[in-house]
């Protein structure tokens with residue numbers, strides 16, 4: 187059989203994602219309400235600007251919702267899970283089997299993100315997009331497994347292009363589902379042993395920075411473990427660099443199924459006109475990819491926190507994102523986005539519900 191003809195059981199996926207169509211759907215931001223939003227912020231019963239960054243967050247949210255009376259936040263968190271063949275190089279402190287085990291923990295409600303979802307009242311969806319293990323009987327899981335983990339990118343490309351594109355489309359599908367369920371804010375989450383190595387490789391390639399500057403200890407590598415991780419990434423980049431140029435090529439060569447799905451999810455937020463709260467290093471790597479593919483995605487992003495993974499700071503600086511929090515988190519699974527969520531809720535509720543000076547008959551500041 188001709189190798190370029192897909193097996194007949196395969197759905198006829200395009201060889202390129204519909205990026206042009208998605209890009210046209212992102213469209214520009216309407217500045218039409220900017221003055222009204224600013225005016226309301228400046229006339230609420232508080233000294234001018236005294237709510238600090240919360241005022242920026244309220245402005246961001248209201249302008250993206252195209253209204254000076256935006257909807258109350260309704261968050262939808264999606265955790266995409268996938269495994270990484272590069273773990274064969276000994277680049278994580280934990281075995282790959284933890285990815286599957288944690289998926290079951292999310293579904294049972296015992297993980298950090300499960301607790302935060304109940305505490306703060308946002309929905310939580312868990313998607314198997316590439317876990318290397320059987321989850322077919324897992325109830326409540328969204329089953330979208332593209333393959334059982336990526337290939338070891340130190341030896342061969344992590345994903346076949348059509349599989350990378352399938353994962354992107356899973357992310358877009360989840361943004362659509364969240365929109366249909368009435369979400370007004372998306373929270374990004376991931377689970378994948380080894381994915382800080384994939385993210386380091388992808389970020390190093392896209393930012394053109396040395397892996398040494400970006401690599402951290404992930405789930406808890408020793409200093410020697412971190413040095414090995416850097417060596418694996420450096421050697422891999424040296425092989426791929428002469429062969430690859432486009433962000434999509436890099437995504438397939440060194441990325442992961444959950445990273446690709448997150449990229450589609452983040453683009454989907456911009457397409458469905460729903461603002462997106464990023465989590466840590468991995469989700470921000472996906473955001474960089476999304477912005478490289480479609481620059482109009484950038485305004486839809488909010489950085490929840492700055493992770494301890496050193497690459498996160500470089501990504502945030504490159505994207506021009508100022509994180510709300512610095513809590514030394516390095517958990518992932520959406521936990522940082524979840525901790526920032528009540529801050530966004532506070533910002534929007536204050537903006538929508540506080541009285542203005544005239545409504546409350548409070549005197550405004552005098553000149554000077």
Ligand SMILES: O=C(O)c1ccc[n+]([C@@H]2O[C@H](COP(=O)([O-])O)[C@@H](O)[C@H]2O)c1
Pocket residue numbers: 277278279280376377378379380381382383403404405406465466467468469493494495498515516517518519
């Ligand atoms: O989000 C982060 O910044 C972050 C930093 C370190 C580790 N993680 C999580 O830890 C896992 C990847 O770590 P590792 O060491 O296996 O590459 C993966 O499941 C991530 O959710 C996440």
Ligand SMILES: Cc1cc2nc[nH]c2cc1C
Pocket residue numbers: 280284288376377378405517518519
């Ligand atoms: C236990 C555990 C939980 C996680 N959650 C996200 N990444 C994780 C990695 C590990 C190892």
